[in-house]
Each structure stands twice: as C-alpha cells, then as structure tokens.
Amino acid sequence: MGITPSDLQYFAPEILLALVAIVIFLLPRASKNIPMVFALGAIGLSFLGTVWFLFTGANTVMLFGSMEINAFSELMKLIFLVLAGITILGSYNYLQNLRFAKEYISLLLVATMGLMFLGSAGDFITLFVAFELVSISTYALPIIDQKSEKGKEAAIKYFVTGAFSSALILYGLSLLYGLTGSVQLSVVATVLQASTLQPILIVAMIFLLAGFGYKMAIVPFHLWAPDAYEGSPTPVSAFLAGITKKGAFVVVLKLFLATLIAIKLHVILLFAIIAALTMTIGNIVALVQNDMKRMLAYSSIAHAGNILVGLAIFTPLAAAGAIMHIVAHGLMAVGAFFGIEAVCKKKQDYSLQSFHGLGKSVPLLALGLSVILLSLAGVPPLLGFWSKMVIVISAFEVGGGMILLALILVLNSALSMVYYARLIKVMYMSPASAETAPKAKWGEIVSYSTALAICVGLLLLLGLFPNQLFMLCQAAVAILLP
C-alpha cells in the first residue's frame, strides 16, 4: 500500500500546481501577466488531467489509506479547478494596480491545491493538513492590498476565527482518535458502527461541527463572514465565498456522512435545525442590506443552509443535490461578486444606489448579473434551480419532518427572491440621469465581465443540460454512501 510511480501520476495535477506556485514566487516583482499565464496554464493542464482520471474511472487507495482517488475526489477537484480558474482569470484587472500580484496568484494556487487534497484525503491527518493549507494560504488574501483599511479588519476577523476553528477541529479529531484508535476514515467508520453511542462521541461531534461551522459560515458561527467578505477585495471575496467555503462542505460530506454514520439520527436532527436557522437568518438579514457585497455575503450564508438541508435529508439523491448545489453556488457566488465589482469598482460604492439605470447604460452587464441573481433565487431553467429542486424533491423520499424542512427551504427561496429581484428592479426600472448611471470602460472591467460571462454561460449550459453533472454527482455520492 505504499506509493509507486504509477500511483504518483494521480497527483500530477496537484504537483503541477505546487511547482508552478513555487515558480511564480520566484518571478521578479514587476511581472504582472506572466504569473497569471503560468497559473492559468497550470490550472488548465490540471483540469485536463483530472478530467482524464474522472472519465477513465480511476479508483485507487494509496499511502496506507491516507489518499484516495475515486469518482468523488476527482469530481471535487474538477469543481475546485474550474472555480479557481475563473477567479484567477477574473482577477486580471485587479492585479494591474496590486503590488503583490504574484503572491496573490501563487497563494490562490496553493489554496486550490489544498482544496484538491481535501477531496482525496483518507485520514484525519491528511484532511487536517489539507484544510490548513487552504486556510493559511487564504489568511493573507484579504490584506493583499496593504493600503486597504477595511481589508485589515477583514483579515484579522478571518484569521482569528479561522485559527480558532482549526483548533476546535483538531480537538474534535483527537477525541475521535482516542475513541476509535485510528485516524483512518474507513476504519473509524467501521469501529463506530460496531460500538454503542458514547457521550464522548457527541462531544467530538459538537467540536467538529463548531469548527467546520465556522468554516462553512453557518448560523450561529457566521458572524465573521459578512465583515470578511465586505472588507476583502472583491476577487478575494469571490474566492472565499464561492470556493474555500465549499472545502468545508467536502469535509463535512466525508466526515459526517460517511464516517459518523453510526450517530446518523443525531447528526440529522442537528443539521436540520442548523440548516433551518441558517437559511432563515441569512435571508432575513440579507433583506435589509444596502451594501451589495454584504447582501451577497448573507445570501451565501443562506445558500450554505440550502446545502446543509441536502446533507440533513441524508439520502443519495439529497447528497447528490447538495453536491450539485455546491457547484451551482460556487459559480453563482463567483459570478455575482465579479459582476458587482465590474459595476461598482470605479466609484468604490457598493450600495444599491450605484446600480440605478444599469440596464440602460450597460445592458450586457445588467443582463449577466440578472441571470446570476435569478439563478440564486432558483428560477428555472438555471443550474441554481435544479440543485435546489433536487434537494426539495428528495425530502419526499424520507417524508415526515423533512417535508417541513423542505417547506422552510422553499419559503426561504421565496424570501430571497425579494432582495434578488430588488437588485434586478433597480437595474432595469429605476430611472437615472446620464451622469449618475454607472458607466463602463471595457478596458477596466474586461476580466470581471469575462468571469461573469463564463459563470453565466456555465449556469445556463448546466441548467439546460443538467443530466451529465447530476450523474457525476450521483457517482460521487455512491462512493461516499455505499
């Protein structure tokens, strides 16, 4: 079970990212575009490799069970690579005036690599190290532009809660190790299944839930998220809200669903309550926000609740829906943050007022942003609709209280329509004079618009032809919940 050169090929994508990240660090400071080209090239190659492994059905366990390559891990890597690629591409305009451009790019690459390892991790140690790789490399991102005062606040908040939650996770994992005598996920699952329910297991679960709850930004561990997303530069907010947050969901899928299956009933109840709270509080607070970045922050908290509903329902269909929603929300969050940046960058005013009259002055941008917002609200036939609907429909497979949870999701979806539609309404229906209407110089926002366009395109494409993605999600779930 050691490692052989033929096993190593499966990590070629990650190794490539690591090497390119190191190379980019060594480039001269003046270079702005070369790091980007390198990074996009590396991500493209890794993407091709991952696609190859996914569709040839690579399935292996190596390094004494600490690394797994299967349909689940490869799908996760694929998702993270696509999202990270869009973010890096979209950051082009942002990097033009940024001193630490190459550091920014290579930190994003390292974080992406960590996320990819998360999908493969087969034991607690790898899981934790991969997770820390993601966290530590993103701690510096909110403050990458040192002039930004808000960035300092965001970075401190993000770092303190992140470090604290890592400690909680580690403590929870150590308790699980003490209980079962193994760090390997599959062994822990078998031991727990055979044993009776012990109080210490509940304690471990609570520690883990709190730790990952911070990372997922679910209620009541969400308070850092709006400040961090609002204060960070918008491309960083996109990365944090759309991508790194999803890493925590991958771990929760692996740890809670696959490993802690012995205490299934307690997990379900807890998840259901937290999901209902997260959706409702996220949406209600988003209703009253005037700062669009903050509104998106709360909306992504609410969407974390939606994903959690899928985990709480706990059937293969629901889990597939949850993975689908991870993809959908990743694309929507990244697209929405970049779209908002394209509109508000010039005035640095992210309030609702800066969107007045966008539909007339920059129609394409308004159209793209509207598609993203409609997808966030769950309007068909966009991807955001399908993922939410798979979760809702799957509730009827279980019945009982889960139907109530689905009802809460559905009502929340209607509630969220209010603030998404408000932004659309402002863009198209509020009159604005020629001076106050937002204007766009394409040169300044070309990368933001491109990122938005890619997200819109993928949401439409996957929304019109959801079958392939759904089958991949089902295959991934089949690995987790055999």
Place this chain on the structure above:
Amino acid sequence: MSIITWMLLIPLITTVAIFISKNSDGMARVMAFIGSLITLILGIYACFQFDFTGVGYQLGQVNQWFPAFGVSFAVGLDGLSLPLFLLTALLVFLVVIFSWKTEERAPLYFSLLMILETGVLGVFSALDFFLFYIFWEIVLIPMFFIIGIWGGPRRSYASMKFLIYTHVASLIMLLAIGAMAFAASHLLGYFTFSMPEIMGAGFSTGFQLLVFPALLFAFCVKLPVIPVHTWLPDAHVEAPTGGSVLLAGILLKMGGYGLIRIAYMMNPQGAQAYTPLVIILALLSIVYGAYVALSQDDLKKMIAYSSISHMGFVLIGVASLTAPGIKGAIFQMVGHGLVSAMLFMGCGVIQHSCGTRLISKLSGLYSKMPKAMTLFVLAFFASMGLPGFVGFIGEFSVLMGVWQAFRYIAFLVALGMIIAVVYYLWSFQRIAFGETNPELGHIHDGSYYELVPMGILLILSIYFGLQPNGLMAVFDPIVGQILHLFGM
C-alpha cells in the same frame, strides 16, 4: 420535431433576432409581428392536424432530457389545452399589433412579449411536471419586467408584489409535485415526472386529501380567487395595456388549466372532499368580486375585479363535476380570454387619448371617440353575459351545471351576473354620455392599430357566442375523461 416544439421555439428565435437587430424599434416590432404571426399560423395548422374526437394527447413529442432525475421533454395537446394554446398565440399576436407604437425601449418590450409567449405556450402543452413548472416560472419573469418598466406610477410595488405572490404559490405547487412524484413512484415502481403516467398512478385517498389543498392554493393564487387575489388589482392597474391584456387573457387561464389538469384530474377523491371549501371560495369571488367592481372609480380596476368574478365561474363550474359545468368552465376561460383582452384594450385606448381612466373624470366620450366606444360597449355586453356573445354561453352553461349539482346555490351565482350588468351599464353611462369634461383637452379616436385587434376579438366573441357548438364539441372527450375519473 413536433409542431408544438416549433411553436415553442419560434418566439425564442425571434427574441434572439430582436437582440441582434441592434436596438432598432422598427426592426423589433416587425420581427415580433412576423414571429408571433408564424406561431399563430402554425397553431391554426395544428388545429387542422388535430383529431377532435380523439381521447388523450396528440401532436406529442417525448425526448429524454434529464433521465437521471426522471425528467423528460414531453409536450402534447388535448381538448383542454388546445383552445387555450391557440388563444395564447392569438392574443400575443394581437398585443404585438396593439403595442405597435410603443416607444420606450421597444426592443426589450417585444422580446419580453416573445419570451412570455414561449412560457405560456409551454405551460399549456407540457406533459412533464418539471417542464410544466419551468415554463410556469418562466412566465413570471417577463411579466415582472413588463409591469415594472412600462407600468404606471406604482409599478415598482406592483411588479414586486406580483412576482413574490405568484412565486410563493408556484413553490407550494412544486412541493405538491414532489410529493406526487414520490407517491407515484411507489405505486408505479419507477421514478418519473411524466404527467400522464402520474395521473394513471391512482393515489390513496389520504394522500389526495393532503396534496389537493396545496394545489388548490397554488392555482387559486393564479386564477385568482378571493382572498388570495390582492396581487391582481395592483398588477392590472399598474401594468401597461399589453401587459394587462396578457395577464387577464392568458395568465389567469394558467390557474384554471392547472386546477383542472393537475388538482382535479390527479386527485379526484381529494377534490370531492374539499368541494364545500371550493364552493365557498368560488361564491366569494363571484359575488364579492362583482360587488367590489361596483365601487371602483378606476376603469381598469373595475375590469380587474370583474375578472376575479368571472374566474369564480370557472372554479364553481369545475367544482360542480357535471358535464355542462365543466364544459362551461373551459368555455368561460376561452371566452373571458377574448373578452377581457378586448376590455383592457379599450381601457388602453381611453387612457391613451384622455390621459386618465378615472370614471369620475371621464364623460361624454361617445361623441368624441365613436369607433372606440362602440367596440368598448360591445365588449361590455360580451362580458356581462348578454346572449349572442361568448360570455353568455360559458356562464349559462356553468349555471346549468351548478343547478344540477348544488341546486339553489345557482341563485348566488346568478347574482354575480346581475351585479355585472349593473356595474358595466352604470360605468358606461357615466363615461360615454353627458357633457364632455373640459379638463380632458383634445380627445382623438383610437388608431387603427388599436381598433383592429379589438375588432378581431369582437368578431370571434360574437362568432363563438352564436356558434358555440363547434368549440363545445372540442371539450367532449376531455370532459368525458374527467367525469370518468370521478366515477360519473
């Protein structure tokens, strides 16, 4: 590809063409005209292909779309959906003509009309629950924009209210759809969203008792039925004329269609158990709607409340579960589609030439705009159920059905018809005769592009009023099928 698929595609292709045509108002309206005309011609052609005596779906097409989740692209028409399907194609075409002189952001307006046409045509022809739901939701978005961009002073509030209200209703419907799909998968042994297959599953009575209220709520909001009607007066008052015509003419029919096709046909026992509730709701709509219409000063609001009253006939006709009742309900949907479109167009003409719709400010219009007012008064006659017009046939047939099923409740239903005569004649007397209000300034008659669509609708509503047999016969197979489902 089936002719239905083409009819769904052509408006979308038109939308793309309008987008490419670079913000030219003239190009946009010509393209919308051509696109909706082709769709209408295809619709008439589909009529000739249709076997009116056949039971079940025709002209259908089924393709796999999302097989892993049991969703397919399935369309087809039967005697219930074909008339509404054609009505949609006709009204959109007429609205394009009526809106010929739209100046503000015309390309956007016409492309939204086209998307709306695809949405409504899709609702009436979809045979897969998810496809149905998707089209159902697609309809909301263009209407939201039409009200919100081209609407009156309170358009912002009205468009949001319309969107949220109807969105909540559709989400409740979605929950019911999910429940039915899973219940059907237990009965059938496989997972599907196909509407004919789920209808054939035969749910248990207990399940139907749970699902029917959810569906009733969802469709009653759309129909709309008092007390969940409050979005409609606001939306109508604020919407531009084209929006109002489509809202009253076809969007309300979506509620009636869903009520018959999904709520009643799939849950017969549930529907029977809730009959008293449905009767109360319908009577509330008929009598209270008419009563509120009586007191309106805004012409458009009066017609909006009269729509609520007329849709109450649909509800009680279906609830009677008799052949004349159900036939009358479907006939009433088609008839109201023609007549309410005419009424709102008339309102639009008055608004356009007088600048106001308030009955208290309008007077003596007959001498100033004789052509428009003649058409308008004939529309009033058609709507109040005067024999010889389409409205009479539907309402009388419903009345017969109600008498057969519930006896003396028919008097309350007839009360709605009587109040309708009062508010129509009274309001017409006030706006048409007497001295012309000098505040109105120069009043001109309606233009040809406004009067021609009204004229076409008038001819159709007189034709179907004098020759109802042809249209009634179309409903025979589907009504037989419904009564068979209810064991009658």
